[in-house]
Each structure stands twice: as C-alpha cells, then as structure tokens.
Amino acid sequence: MSWQTWRTALISAAATALVVGLLTDTGQPTHPTTVAQASPPASGPGTNHAIDDPLTSERTRAWREDRFGMFIHFGVYSHLEGEYTRPDGTVCRDAEWIKRQCRIPQAEYERFAAEFNPAEFDAEAIARTAKEAGQRYIVITSKHHDGYALWPTKVNRWNLRDHSSFDKNRDILAELKAATERHGIKLGFYYSIWDWNDPDAVHPSTFGRYKERMYAQLKELVDNYQPSVFWFDGEWSTDRPSNPWLTQDGEALEAYVRTLDPKIVVNNRVGKRRLVDGDTGTPEQTIPAEPVSGQLWESCMTLNGSWGYAKWDNRWKSPADLTRNLISIAGRGGNYLLNVGPDARGRIPAESVDRLRAMGSWLVRNRQADAVHGAGTPGIVAEPDWGSVSRKGDTLYASVYRWPGAGGSLTLKALSGFDVRSARVLGSTQRVAVSRSGDTVTLTPSGAPTNDIATVIAIGVAPPAPAAIGTGTGLKAEFWANRKPGGTPTVTRTDPLVNYNWKYQGSPDPTILYSGFSGRWTGFVQPRFSERYTLTTLTSNTVRLWVDDKLVVDNWQDHGPLLSSVAVDLQAGKRHKIRLDFRKESNEAVAKLLWSSPNTPEQVIPTTQLYPA
Known part of the structure; x- marks a missing residue:
C-alpha cells in the first residue's frame, strides 16, 4: 500500500523488470488508448488553493462526524490470494504488492488477470456489513499500483470488464454505489498515482501523457459514480518502476479534482503527505498518541496484517482491540478507516465480518455510538491512562477500558474551568459520584462495568459561558x-x-x-x-x-x-x-x-x- 508497508513486508524481495504494456494472452493490448486531453485548471498570480477551512467547513462536516469507514483492497492480486508459485516450485507470499515483490512477469500476471472472476462480489452484503459495523463510508481501490481498473474505463483495456473472466455486463463500482446509497453510506475511491502498467508513467519525458489518462479516469469516476472521497496513494519517489511524481504534480491534480467536484474530500497523498496537501492526513497502521494539529486525519489499518486478501494471514486483531482503537481515535479527533480484503471470488472473509459486527454491536449497545459518531476531542480534560474521553456538545463520554474495583475511582485532569451537572453509566442505573479538587475530577461509580470492551460514563458539563460572537470583518x-x-x-x-x-x-x-x-x-x-x-x-x-x-x-x-x-x-x-x-x-x-x-x-x-x- 505504501512504501513503508513495502519495506517492512518484503524488503529482501528482488525487483521486477520495468513494467510495460505487453500484449495479453488474448492478443488485446493492455496499455492505454488515446484519450482526450484533460488539463488542470488555470493557475497563476492571484490564485489561492485554500477553498475553505476543512477543519470546520460544511463540505467536510459529514466526513468529520462519521469517524468510522471501511477500506476495501481488491484487484487482480486478490485472484492469487497471497501466494505465487515460481517456475522452480518455490512459493512467494505477498498480497496487493505480489506482482512486484514476487517478480511475476507481466505476461503471466495478465494471464492471472484473464482468469480473475469475482462472481460472488456482493455489494449489498458489503454495504450491509458496513452498516452493521457502524461504518459511515466505504473507500474501495478503484485502481491499485498494478494499474488495473475495477470499472469499465474507456481509457484502456486493463480493467475488470475487458481483461478478466468476470461477467462483462456487471460493474461492481456501480453495484456498490447503489448498495451504499440504499444503506445511507457514502462511497469513495482509492486511486494509485504510481502505475506499474502504463509505459508512459515511468519517465518524466512521457509522464504528461500518463497524467492526461489519469485525469480522464478520475473524470470517469466522478461522472459515473459521484464519490464523496478520493483517497490517493503511490505518491512517493521510488523505482522499479520509477515514479516521477512531484509536489507540483500534486498541486495540479488537487486543483483538477476540485473542478470535477468541489465537495470531494481529498487525502494528503494527492501531493506528498504534508499538511498543505489535500484535506486529510493519512497515518498508516498507527494511531497518533494525541490530537493532530493543522489537518484532519484518518488512521488506515488492517484487520489482520495484510491489505489485500492473503489466505495464510491469520493475524487477526481482537474485537476489543479494534473497538478501543476506534474509541481512542475519535477521542483524538480522527477517523478510523478499517480494511477488508475480499478473496478471489469477491467474498469478504468471515473473520473480517465477525469482527466488524462485534464492533457494531458495541456501538449500538446502550447508545455507546455517541462516544464516537459526531464526537471529537474533549478539550477540557486530558486523555486518561484508563481509557479515552471524547466530547459531543456539553457531554463528555468517558470510555473506561480498566474499570476500578469496588469502591475505586477514576480521575480526570481538567484543562479548564467547568462544572459537572451529571454523570451516569450508559446501560446502567448505578450512581456515579463526582468531586473536583483543583484540576482533578474524581469519578466514583457504584457498580460493575457493563461490558468487557469499554464501559461508557456520560458526563454532562457546564463550561464557562462564552462571550458573544464578534462582529469582526478580518x-x-x-x-x-x-x-x-x-x-x-x-x-x-x-x-x-x-x-x-x-x-x-x-x-x-x-x-x-x-x-x-x-x-x-x-x-x-x-x-x-x-x-x-x-x-x-x-x-x-x-x-x-x-x-x-x-x-x-x-x-x-x-x-x-x-x-x-x-x-x-x-x-x-x-x-x-x-x-x-x-x-x-x-x-x-x-x-x-x-x-x-x-x-x-x-x-x-x-x-x-x-x-x-
């Protein structure tokens, strides 16, 4: 997925030869066809690319409040299910990077693509699982680094309709769009800037032609499916094959996306993962230890250890750890984009579904979702060592991972003056005594926890009255x-x-x-x-x-x-x-x-x- 993932996963793997558009086994070229030029919008003196404040704008409000989304890594690599047998009989393991890391020849990879038939891809089941998990949006890999498109693009024949054994009358992105709309879930697309298949993508002298085709594909995605998010990736400088992407390219691409739909939320990998790129930061396989300043952020993580499907990967995280990740991320003002990798037939593994449903069960129990959806950093108290605290309006939600013993207490460090109006355990009638001494707020519950993952105490607070909204002009x-x-x-x-x-x-x-x-x-x-x-x-x-x-x-x-x-x-x-x-x-x-x-x-x-x- 990222160069960090690549290096830690299989740093010893040898490099593949430079990817070019070879003929498929059916004689059809997979390299791009000529498309109409798609140019970035005009820029120059007087241009300001900050269209709003993503931290507060109406454009990003739903994304900020959703807090929880589903990532889907799916493509030709899914057909191999994480294993490739070399001509000498040895087995190489990887997932979405398997072509490159296992040095699969292009012609052979194209034969695998021709066999790819995810006939059991069930958009309705995926959207329903996301709904049951409490996930508010889905981001699917429309095109990963291998350049293979999951929709019937007109830009080339290296796509699921024209180069697979899949039903040519089906469009899985259209199916997913319809299913997510039925369930009130937003749909977004991952799109790789780095492309191992397009011969023009590897050299600065030809890179402009590749970018025209990239722009054309992005326009297809917006025109045909109206995504709410573009999640870019593959922006780093690398080789095997080389990637000429520059910060200037990111400037033009972000501006172009804004012309397609100014409401789209764009991540910072559109440029070079900086605070000035896109709307959202993208920590990967990690959770920041504290709120992130200067930019919205979203931790993307796997349910096991792989992004794409790998039949041998049984490193499944527990529902408790996953749920606590979500709670902690919300309390630090971020989003949690949790990945599933469908198998060769397009089915999400049962282990993934079970864990997502367990997370959803915790969220709906006792209205504990109030600690996540629409909640954010508490501001007025510091994060404790016994759990996490989020805030929605004048209510603090203290999610307790380590419940005190009988007669024991929990303490919060106050960062500002406020009064406590009430304190109650969600899903319980037990009393919670509250006292304050200086900057220490003490909570003493009278009973047992309501569950083993996180028991939530809702604390009604009365912050100091604000001064009237000003009348300034700038x-x-x-x-x-x-x-x-x-x-x-x-x-x-x-x-x-x-x-x-x-x-x-x-x-x-x-x-x-x-x-x-x-x-x-x-x-x-x-x-x-x-x-x-x-x-x-x-x-x-x-x-x-x-x-x-x-x-x-x-x-x-x-x-x-x-x-x-x-x-x-x-x-x-x-x-x-x-x-x-x-x-x-x-x-x-x-x-x-x-x-x-x-x-x-x-x-x-x-x-x-x-x-x-």
Whole structure:
C-alpha cells in the first residue's frame, strides 16, 4: 500500500523488470488508448488553493462526524490470494504488492488477470456489513499500483470488464454505489498515482501523457459514480518502476479534482503527505498518541496484517482491540478507516465480518455510538491512562477500558474551568459520584462495568459561558511584490481570514508574481472564552507572529511547510493586538493562522473574531 508497508513486508524481495504494456494472452493490448486531453485548471498570480477551512467547513462536516469507514483492497492480486508459485516450485507470499515483490512477469500476471472472476462480489452484503459495523463510508481501490481498473474505463483495456473472466455486463463500482446509497453510506475511491502498467508513467519525458489518462479516469469516476472521497496513494519517489511524481504534480491534480467536484474530500497523498496537501492526513497502521494539529486525519489499518486478501494471514486483531482503537481515535479527533480484503471470488472473509459486527454491536449497545459518531476531542480534560474521553456538545463520554474495583475511582485532569451537572453509566442505573479538587475530577461509580470492551460514563458539563460572537470583518492585509516587507505595499485590503495556500503558482493578488512576495496582517483577535489558547501558524518560507506587541513565533529562516505553535492566555471579549509577517523566498507559499483552546476546537481563526488595525 505504501512504501513503508513495502519495506517492512518484503524488503529482501528482488525487483521486477520495468513494467510495460505487453500484449495479453488474448492478443488485446493492455496499455492505454488515446484519450482526450484533460488539463488542470488555470493557475497563476492571484490564485489561492485554500477553498475553505476543512477543519470546520460544511463540505467536510459529514466526513468529520462519521469517524468510522471501511477500506476495501481488491484487484487482480486478490485472484492469487497471497501466494505465487515460481517456475522452480518455490512459493512467494505477498498480497496487493505480489506482482512486484514476487517478480511475476507481466505476461503471466495478465494471464492471472484473464482468469480473475469475482462472481460472488456482493455489494449489498458489503454495504450491509458496513452498516452493521457502524461504518459511515466505504473507500474501495478503484485502481491499485498494478494499474488495473475495477470499472469499465474507456481509457484502456486493463480493467475488470475487458481483461478478466468476470461477467462483462456487471460493474461492481456501480453495484456498490447503489448498495451504499440504499444503506445511507457514502462511497469513495482509492486511486494509485504510481502505475506499474502504463509505459508512459515511468519517465518524466512521457509522464504528461500518463497524467492526461489519469485525469480522464478520475473524470470517469466522478461522472459515473459521484464519490464523496478520493483517497490517493503511490505518491512517493521510488523505482522499479520509477515514479516521477512531484509536489507540483500534486498541486495540479488537487486543483483538477476540485473542478470535477468541489465537495470531494481529498487525502494528503494527492501531493506528498504534508499538511498543505489535500484535506486529510493519512497515518498508516498507527494511531497518533494525541490530537493532530493543522489537518484532519484518518488512521488506515488492517484487520489482520495484510491489505489485500492473503489466505495464510491469520493475524487477526481482537474485537476489543479494534473497538478501543476506534474509541481512542475519535477521542483524538480522527477517523478510523478499517480494511477488508475480499478473496478471489469477491467474498469478504468471515473473520473480517465477525469482527466488524462485534464492533457494531458495541456501538449500538446502550447508545455507546455517541462516544464516537459526531464526537471529537474533549478539550477540557486530558486523555486518561484508563481509557479515552471524547466530547459531543456539553457531554463528555468517558470510555473506561480498566474499570476500578469496588469502591475505586477514576480521575480526570481538567484543562479548564467547568462544572459537572451529571454523570451516569450508559446501560446502567448505578450512581456515579463526582468531586473536583483543583484540576482533578474524581469519578466514583457504584457498580460493575457493563461490558468487557469499554464501559461508557456520560458526563454532562457546564463550561464557562462564552462571550458573544464578534462582529469582526478580518485583518488588515498588506502585500509587497518582493521578498522584503516595507515601504508602500503593492496591495492593501481587509482579509476575512488568514487562510492561504498559494502553493507554487499562486500569489495574493493578480498584480503580484508568484516568484517571490511578502505579506503582513495586522489588527486584533477577540476570543470568546477566557482561557489558554494555542495559536498556530502553518507557513512555508518564513513567519513571525506578535500578540499584544510580544513576539511569540520567530522563524525567519527559509523553511518548507511547517507548523509553529505558542500557548497564550487570552481574555473573553477583549481585543488582543496581533501581527503576522510572512514572505515567500522560493518554492511554495502557504500562510494560515489557527487557534484552539479547551472550549474551541482547532480552526482557522474566524472572521467574526478578527478586527483590522
């Protein structure tokens, strides 16, 4: 799936020869046919690629609240079910990387593809399983690294309709689209940038032709199936075959996807997995130890040890561990994309279905799903060592993995002032006594846990009353058409937000070239709560930030995309003086100003709370 997975899985495997479009055993070429050119949208001076704040926008709201999705890795590699017997009789094992890692010759791999017949792929059963598991969206591999498309693409014949033994009248993506709609589940597509099959994908001199075909396929996917997510992969620099993908290619691809459907949620592998790429970060096979700053995020993980189906892989995670993963991820503000790998016939293994249903059973029991769906970081309390805490509105959901013994207590560290109005164990009538001393909140339940996975205590809280929503219009913005701020600005205006991602070819204004410029925002910021705020800048090149005339961030050295954070105490309703300086030295340009506090989830500081100087 990723280069990390590849290296840890079979680093000793020898490389395959450079992949080219050979003839299939039926005499049909698998390499691409000529397609109409699909060009990226125009960019240049004045372009801002930050279309909204993904942390708070309506476009991403459903994705943020869903918290739980199903990943499906399925393709020609599924036909081999994880094993390839070499001509000398030895057996090589892998899953979705089996062609490359086991050095399967292209012609032989195409013969396997011609035999591929997932006749038992049941979209209705898959969507129903996702529904029963509490998963709100599905992402399936429309095209993995081997370049094989699961839909009847017109771009080439290397696809499930034209190169398999599968029923040519069936379209499994259309079937999955219909089934997910029936069950109220959103559908998204994984799409590999790296392509082992297209001969134009391996060299910079021909890469443009490959990108045209990539764009054409993405347009087919949007036009035919209206996905809610594009989950890109294969963006890293590598060889065997080589991958010429650059950050500039990511800039153009992301902009192109936005023209197809501006509502689509795009992951950061559209570029180079950075905070300035796409909408969502993609930690793989790991869970961040704390909330992630600067970008939405989603941990993708396997149910066993493999992404694609491998009949020998019995390293199944327990339902308890999987459910606790989901709970902890939600409490840290992330999503959990949990993978299944259908077998050669298109069937999801029973072990996967059983575990997903067990997770769903926990979610529906006692309405414990409230601790996950629509919930996020608690803000006002720290994560405890006995479980996880999430927050939805004015309710904290404390999911307890280690229940105290009779008469024992649980403690939470408070990060802000709040009162506790109520505390109850979901699915139980037992009392929960609550006391607070300083920053320690003590919970003492009177009975036993309700289940062995996680017993949830719902805690009603009364946070401090916020100041009224402000009436701000933004900050005064000054821009210079050179790399040194000072003198008469080229442009002066009021910017409603500091939320810019100019990337390589954008700039603050059509009169300013993207080769180099500088900017300054000045005015006042007005918080709604009196508490400690974290102010965060996401910039490239250079940044300086002053609050109440005190320099709090000072990084005036040329750098790539970087988060800089500082904790400051702010007073509700007070207008605190603020100034942000920035310059673009080279390469990309981004400038964002965010804040968070115990009662303010991280976001680009909104217009209503900013006032020009």
